[in-house]
Amino acid sequence: MNYLVTGAGGFIGAAIVDRLLCDGHTCTTIDNLSTGTVDHIPQGCRFIEGDVADAHVIDRLAGERFDAIIHMAGQSSGEISFDNPVYDLQTNTQSTLLLLKYARETGCKKVVYASSMSTYGDHIPPVCNEETERIPKSFYAVGKLASENYLRIFSEFGIACTALRFFNVYGPGQNLKNLRQGMASIFLAMAINNRHIHVKGSKDRFRDFVYIDDVVNAVLLSLEREQGYDVFNVCTGVPTTVETVVETIRSAMDYDVTVEYTDSTPGDQFGIYGDNQKIQEVLGWNPTYDFKNGMQKMIDWAVAQTAAET
Ligand SMILES: NC(=O)c1ccc[n+]([C@@H]2O[C@H](COP(=O)([O-])OP(=O)(O)OC[C@H]3O[C@@H](n4cnc5c(N)ncnc54)[C@H](O)[C@@H]3O)[C@@H](O)[C@H]2O)c1
Numbered sequence: 001m002n003y004l005v006t007g008a009g010g011f012i013g014a015a016i017v018d019r020l021l022c023d024g025h026t027c028t029t030i031d032n033l034s035t036g037t038v039d040h041i042p043q044g045c046r047f048i049e050g051d052v053a054d055a056h057v058i059d060r061l062a063g064e065r066f067d068a069i070i071h072m073a074g075q076s077s078g079e080i081s082f083d084n085p086v087y088d089l090q091t092n093t094q095s096t097l098l099l100l101k102y103a104r105e106t107g108c109k110k111v112v113y114a115s116s117m118s119t120y121g122d123h124i125p126p127v128c129n130e131e132t133e134r135i136p137k138s139f140y141a142v143g144k145l146a147s148e149n150y151l152r153i154f155s156e157f158g159i160a161c162t163a164l165r166f167f168n169v170y171g172p173g174q175n176l177k178n179l180r181q182g183m184a185s186i187f188l189a190m191a192i193n194n195r196h197i198h199v200k201g202s203k204d205r206f207r208d209f210v211y212i213d214d215v216v217n218a219v220l221l222s223l224e225r226e227q228g229y230d231v232f233n234v235c236t237g238v239p240t241t242v243e244t245v246v247e248t249i250r251s252a253m254d255y256d257v258t259v260e261y262t263d264s265t266p267g268d269q270f271g272i273y274g275d276n277q278k279i280q281e282v283l284g285w286n287p288t289y290d291f292k293n294g295m296q297k298m299i300d301w302a303v304a305q306t307a308a309e310t
Contacts, residue, residue: 002026004066006052006099007073008045009036011174011182012114012166015216016070018042028064030057031073034091035178053095058102068110068223071099077181078118078138079265085139092140096147100154100161108159111151112222115163117208117235119145122269126206126239129275130165130231137269148231155229162222164215167235167274171212171294172301183207184245184295188302191249191257201264203243208235208273211289211297221283235274236287248292252299 003020007013008029013036017027021044028046041047050057052073074092075081081088096113103111120128121135136142151161170184179186190197218234250257279285289297 001067003068003070004028005070005072006030007036008041009033009038010040010072012169012215013072014040014042015173015212016072016219017045019216019220021045034075035175035181053090053098055098058098061102063106065106066108068112069099069103069108070112070219071096072114074114078140078268080180081138081140082266088139089143092143093146097150100150103159104154104157110160110223112162112164112219113147113151115148115165116141116144117165117167117272117274118269119165120272123272126272127275128272130233130278152229160225160227161229162225163231164218164222164234165231166215167208167210169212169215170209171298173212176302184209184298187246187249188299191253192302192306195255196258197246199242199246199259199261201268203261204241206239206241206271206273208238209240209291210235210287211294214287214289218279218285221285232279232283233274233276234279235276236290237274237276238291239271239273240291248295249299
């Protein structure tokens with residue numbers, strides 16, 4: 001099969017391309033290297049450098065027909081979306097619209113999109129299934145929700161469209177140099193580089209952490225969908241507090257790591273976690289890593305990675 005996977009210079013896109021290439025498929029990526037790097041793009045993947053929100057960059061695909069488009073490129077932080085909401089709309093939503101238009105024009109029959117748990121906002125009780133009301137708290141989440149609706153409409157043109165609402169994705173390969181994106185990677189990088197973790201917000205906040213390999217599995221299973229629009233939570237169904245994340249990292253280090261808690265950032269959700277019954281029943285997906293096992297693998301990787309760089 002021939003796939004377009006946007007954002008393969010980044011964490012999730014690279015992991016997907018890696019798996020697709022291993023399975024013998026052909027992959028092209030578009031990445032503007034805003035947070036990703038060329039080194040991260042798996043070898044064997046054709047690379048077009050540019051902004052996927054720019055129609056001229058899409059034109060460089062020259063009408064090539066893909067079996068599926070997997071759209072992972074975008075900026076992935078609610079906090080950052082407050083810096084420049086217009087850019088956020090372009091990079092996360094205009095890009096989706098352009099790719100859907102390209103899919104329709106070229107006869108591509110499947111599109112998979114990286115949506116987000118942030119579309120839900122805060123809820124009491126905090127467990128969300130796909131029907132839970134979406135009350136976005138950040139410009140980022142508004143854009144993700146708009147993208148979902150573009151997918152829903154384009155599915156009426158014969159494209160099987162799947163929106164995957166990723167919860168907090170973590171694991172080896174996450175960017176340890178970007179301290180504004182990814183809770184697990186931010187705390188881990190701080191512990192390794194500074195022996196000090198600065199937490200912006202309450203230790204009682206919680207998230208649903210889903211391991212990278214399980215996320216890749218969800219993407220591959222959604223490629224099997226043949227028609228219509230659907231949306232799935234990609235989550236473990238288990239809440240993990242910020243304090244648990246911090247203490248898991250601290251106890252894994254063989255030196256003291258201090259912790260400081262300060263005020264939260266704009267648009268931060270206090271805590272939600274996902275109900276994953278639908279993705280289990282419809283796609284046959286199950287998470288294979290719990291937080292303890294996944295985090296240990298990530299810590300081992302991060303320590304080895306940092307040692308290799310110094
Ligand atoms: N990591 C998570 O926990 C999480 C949770 C929910 C949703 N998501 C979504 O999953 C997707 C991938 O996230 P990630 O964690 O791999 O982030 P990442 O920053 O590691 O990767 C994103 C990649 O997209 C590229 N990119 C960004 N904007 C682009 C643009 N306009 N044109 C071309 N390339 C562009 C970046 O350079 C980078 O290589 C994002 O859309 C994100 O919003 C991630």
